[in-house]
Amino acid sequence: MNKILELNHLTKKFGNLTAVNDLSFTIEKGNVYGILGPNGSGKSTTLGIVLNVVNKTSGEFKWFGNRENTHEALKKVGAIIESPNFYPNMSAEDNLKLVCKIKDVPYSKIEEKLKIVDLADRQKSKFKSFSLGMKQRLAIASALLNDPEILILDEPTNGLDPQGIHQIRQIIKNIAAEGMTILLASHLLDEVEKVCSHVVIIRHGKMLYAGSVDQMNATHGFFEVAANDSKKLEEFLNVQTYIEHFKIDDNGTYKAFLNKDFMADEFNKIAAESDIYFSHLIKRKETLEEQFLELTKP
Structure with missing residues (x-):
């Protein structure tokens, strides 16, 4: 061009x-x-x-x-x-x-x-x-x-x-x-x-x-999750290779950002096999606004 x-x-x-x-x-x-x-x-x-x-x-x-x-x-x-x-x-x-x-x-x-x-x-x-x-x-x-x-x-x-x-x-x-x-x-x-x-x-x-x-x-999105045992949930998230990083919102909900495509039902199954049961699980795509705010935060 x-x-x-x-x-x-x-x-x-x-x-x-x-x-x-x-x-x-x-x-x-x-x-x-x-x-x-x-x-x-x-x-x-x-x-x-x-x-x-x-x-x-x-x-x-x-x-x-x-x-x-x-x-x-x-x-x-x-x-x-x-x-x-x-x-x-x-x-x-x-x-x-x-x-x-x-x-x-x-x-x-x-x-x-x-x-x-x-x-x-x-x-x-x-x-x-x-x-x-x-x-x-x-x-x-x-x-x-x-x-x-x-x-x-x-x-x-x-x-x-x-x-x-x-x-x-x-x-x-x-x-x-x-x-x-x-x-x-x-x-x-x-x-x-x-x-x-x-x-x-x-x-x-x-x-x-x-x-x-x-x-x-064109991101892979993230899982928005919560569980009763936060410590166990964090340990689980830390070892999942398809999760690039995660952070905790003010309301105690975790956002686990993906580095590749991954389905929510598969994520739920793997978590259950590790004796972790979600009280909240949603897969979402980052909006342009969320990415902008993340990039420009102080």
């Missing part, structure tokens, strides 16, 4: 604070990537570096296989990294005409992009009359005017109501379905799970996971 963006050991320090810490990952054409992490994890700083608005401390990044300099490469990038900022007393159409002049693209692109973000019927309306969701959709239209090879969005649904969130996510899905490569930063796991094919999880500027969302979900 074609490489759109490569980060190699990228680091950014602000005095004693390391905002981005030795970050390396690759964005490939045609996928939707989510940079996921808690607030303050370095997501926005990372985007700022690759968009040339924040200077890196060390490491490197390459656009489009480094075939051209960053200034030329960014002409093929559409990005929204701040709140939508247009002239309030001008119409949506007139605001986009200014962007067309800056990006040197024909006005004919305006109607096409407004249709994509479902604002064609409001092109004559003043920007100040728009809701926050509509402003964000206009910003996406603006970022698409130059038909970029990649669209970069920083917290695209931040501050929106549920309807606005749904509209933005649907627009992202529609754009992605047309083959657009998208990179979005978010602290919302639900957002990444619903719209992204790949995820990069960072905490304190350091990468914890990079790969497909499906691959992250």
Whole structure:
């Protein structure tokens, strides 16, 4: 696949604070990537570096296989990294005409992009009359005017109501379905799970996971168990080779994580042969949320 963006050991320090810490990952054409992490994890700083608005401390990044300099490469990038900022007393159409002049693209692109973000019927309306969701959709239209090879969005649904969130996510899905490569930063796991094919999880500027969302979900699951004799249960769990590790929840229930596929009825049978009888036994798959919380816990 074609490489759109490569980060190699990228680091950014602000005095004693390391905002981005030795970050390396690759964005490939045609996928939707989510940079996921808690607030303050370095997501926005990372985007700022690759968009040339924040200077890196060390490491490197390459656009489009480094075939051209960053200034030329960014002409093929559409990005929204701040709140939508247009002239309030001008119409949506007139605001986009200014962007067309800056990006040197024909006005004919305006109607096409407004249709994509479902604002064609409001092109004559003043920007100040728009809701926050509509402003964000206009910003996406603006970022698409130059038909970029990649669209970069920083917290695209931040501050929106549920309807606005749904509209933005649907627009992202529609754009992605047309083959657009998208990179979005978010602290919302639900957002990444619903719209992204790949995820990069960072905490304190350091990468914890990079790969497909499906691959992250492809665990063998775990048994949720309880028994009257906790000591005997722990001894049993410790010697089962198909159990990678286990932990105890606050309610006294054990979670035994599997390193291969294993059926609950077989597990119950083996336990009974060891004179252990479960008062509770459920086999479950880890949700993406559970894995995210496990990765990003303090």
